Structure formats: C-alpha cells, structure tokens
Amino acid sequence: MNAAKLRRSLICWLVLSPLVVVVIFPFAVMFLTAVKPASEIYVYPARWLPQVWQWRNFSDMWTQTGFGTALFNSLLVSLSATVLTLIVSVPAAYAFARLQFRGQGAYRQFLLITQMLSPILLVLGLFKMAAVTPWFDGGNLVDSRLGVVIAYSAFGIAFAVWMLSSYFQSIPRDLEESAWLEGSGAVRTVFKVFLPLAVPAMAVTALFTFVNAWNEFAVVYTLIRSEENQTLTVLVTNMVAGQYVVKWELVMAATVCAVVPVAVLFAWMQRYMVQGLSSGAVK
Template identity: 30%
Template structure:
C-alpha cells in the first residue's frame, strides 16, 4: 500500500490538478450559460438556480441570428470538407499510382507552397477578391461562395500526405487486376480506391470540417453582412468587448457550437493522434 502511494499518488495528483485546469473554463461557461442574469459576474461557482433564459435569447432575439450563423457554418465547413477531400484524394491517388514527368518536383513544390502560412497573403487575397467582386459580385469579396473558393485553394495540399500514405498502403495487385479487366485510371480511382478508402476519407472529411469550422480571420474579412456570418465570426462580433452584457447568450452559443466539434474530435481521437505524430500541427 505504501509503495503504491509512493509510486502512484504523485501521478494522480498531477492528473487531477491538470484535469481541473482543463475543465475549469469549460465548467464556467456551462454554468454561466444557465445563469438567469446572463451577466459575466457569477455570485458563486456552484449554481443555485438554473435557467434556460440565455438559450432562449439566443434563438429568439432578433439581434442574434444564431441559427442562420450555425447554418452558414455547417454549409461552408461541410462543402469545403466534401470538395476538398475529393480534390485531395484525387491528387494523392495520382501521386501514388500514376507515373508522369515532374512527379517528384510536383510533390516538393506542393510541400514548399504548404509552408507559406496562408495568413501572410491575406491582404493579397483581399485585393484580388475585391477585384473579382467588381466584375462578378456573386463570387467576390463579401460572399460565401468567394470564401469557399479561397478555402478550397488549399484543398490539394492540406490532407494529401495522410491520404497518400493510405493509397500507398493499398496493395498494387488490386490495381493491376483492375487494369487487366480493362479499367482506366479514373475507373480504378472510383471503383477500387474510393470504396476501399471510404473510412479514411470520412475521417479526413471530418477533420477538414473541424478545421474550416474553426477558421476565423478569412471568414471575418469576407463575411461582413450579419446574415452571412459563420458562427465563429458571428459570436465574436456579438461579444465584441461587451463581455459584461452579452456573456450569457454568448456562453450558450459557444457551447452549442462546440459540442458537435468536441464529439467529432473525441471520436476521431485515434486518427488525429496518429496524424499528429506524422507531422501535422495544430496548437
């Protein structure tokens, strides 16, 4: 018993302490979302009265088109995820299975471009899309399709390494068999690769969904109109320094927006962790 204490107690002490550190802000947001007064000030850390007031405000108040924001976020992140996984997997397949001149150079260039943090070119993106707006107001600055296009610019690079690793692991014999049966490369991609890779594609799609859902600055720059905003931009603008007044509805809104993401993340934990050690970085 004594030995157990000596060997394990400090581990539990650290574990509990850091768990408290992790959970504390989240706990605070949850209880303040149920705080009837809706203000940032909490009289105690253990709630005495629970109320749905803040959630009610969130969905009913005309000042916060929260449902529209959620819909926008789901639409943008969903479309980006689906299209970018198609683009990414096609490129990964070609890099893995097809022979063409400049293949190695292509991979290296892609890697190089990837290293350029997108945010550095943000003023150029802004100016270019402003010009696009001059002749095509539907896809330029200030529109969701425009934002979508900008997000898709990075589609080929982002997940290609994960996907290429997976394509590499599919046995060549399958392709060869398909080839003997007369399948073209495009058919091999659709009929062999896509069905086999479906689980991986699903994971990559969801990860890309999380990434886009979480994107702030481009969305902020593009979506000026209240009703086109994503939930991240909408809530940020709503709280905009007015913490003491708008805290309650904000807390409720951030919880509703976060829960699905946290659930997706936790269920994909295994893949994300293995992706981390493969070199992708968040945080």
C-alpha cells in the first residue's frame, strides 16, 4: 500500500470513528453487563469493566429462562418464513422482469405502497384471521408457529418481489435466448442459466427476510400465547416486563446470545450481500 492510499485509509477511519463508536457502544455495554455479577450492576458510581468476570451468567440464563426452546422457535420460524417468501417471490419477480401483462405498473406501485404499512397496524386483523382459520384437531392458528410463518411471509413477499425484480431486469435476456437456441427448454433455462446468476440477489433477499423475521415482535407477541412456542423477542421482553426484580445480567446474556446467530449469518453472507447490493439488487 503506497503512502497516498494509506493516508486516505487513515482519513476515512478517522472520519468514521465516531460512527463506529456509536454503533459498537450499545453492544459493548450489553456484553459487559452480561458478564458482571448482580452486585456490580447497581453500584454507584458505575464501573464499565467488571471486577469479577462471571461467565456462568450465560449458563444460568440458559437453564432458568428456557432460552434453548425460544432459540429453536426463532430459527424455525425465521428460516421457514425465508424459504416460503423466496418460493413465492422468485417466480413473481421473474414474471415482472421478463413478461409484459396488463396492470404491471399499477401492481408494482401497489407493492411499493404496502411497504408503508407497519405490521403493528394489522395485528388485530391477523389475530382475527388466525382465530377463524381451522387447523388440526378443531383448533386454529392462534398460538401456532405456522400462523407466524405465514404472517411473516405475507409481510416479506412484497419487499422481496420488488427487490428481486430490479435485479432480475439487469440479467441479460440474451443468455436465456442462447440457451433456447441450443435446445434448452424454458424451465431448464431458468434453473440452469437464470437462477445461478441471480444467487447474489436471492441471498440478499433471504438475509433481509430472515433478519426481519428474527427481530419482529408485534405479530409473534399477538399470535403466540404459550411459552413452548415463544420466540427470542418475546422471551427477552418477558424477562423484563412484569417482573418485580429484573435480573439484568441474565437479560443481557440472553440478548448477546440472540445477536450471535444474526451476526454469524451476516459474516457468512457478506460477499453475497456486497455483490448483490453493488449489482442493483436494491434500487
């Protein structure tokens, strides 16, 4: 690295350092609180670093709160919602990118308008729909993980179609036409030629859908009633809300563990995300 590039890098880091501190500060406080004994959390004046690093807070949190069950539910719901969203949105986005049909522009605007609605505005209607939807043994979709998956997919499909169609339009149609001239059918061309080129866009869409489902609170708090079906967002909230004594060391330990899967997913899919964003997956 020459002197000019090194100087530019140092200037960029100096300019961005306040933003980095602001972003990292809450996570640092969260982690340091998670490894403190309860006796050090309420001391005055406050101490940033713990005198005793109490790592067993994580094991205590796991055994006392049912974190493992909530973690499994969050993974199951988020992954299922992501898969279902992609199954529906990929063909719809392909149709937007490659086909011409009446009302196409109006429908694209409708997809964009739906992003202005917050899920919390629709939770009452979702609860009523889940309550009247029949399910096994004469039950309904209230307190059912399937109901949450369907709701998350319904909220995510519009955004996924909008984002994927923008990327699909940037893929040259000539590649598909070349495959057709060589005797490949339409379906085979989509799976062998088109979709491999669209992997970055689908990865970015899956990442956004998974994170939104992982962090969502209002819908799952409305539909899920039992502890065995609750997700991490509900678990962490219940550890604070309505408690006479809040064990902040356990709350922060649960929050740290809830952040880890998303951080790992971001690190793993970083190259797809950068490629997808730079290639027009988000416009």
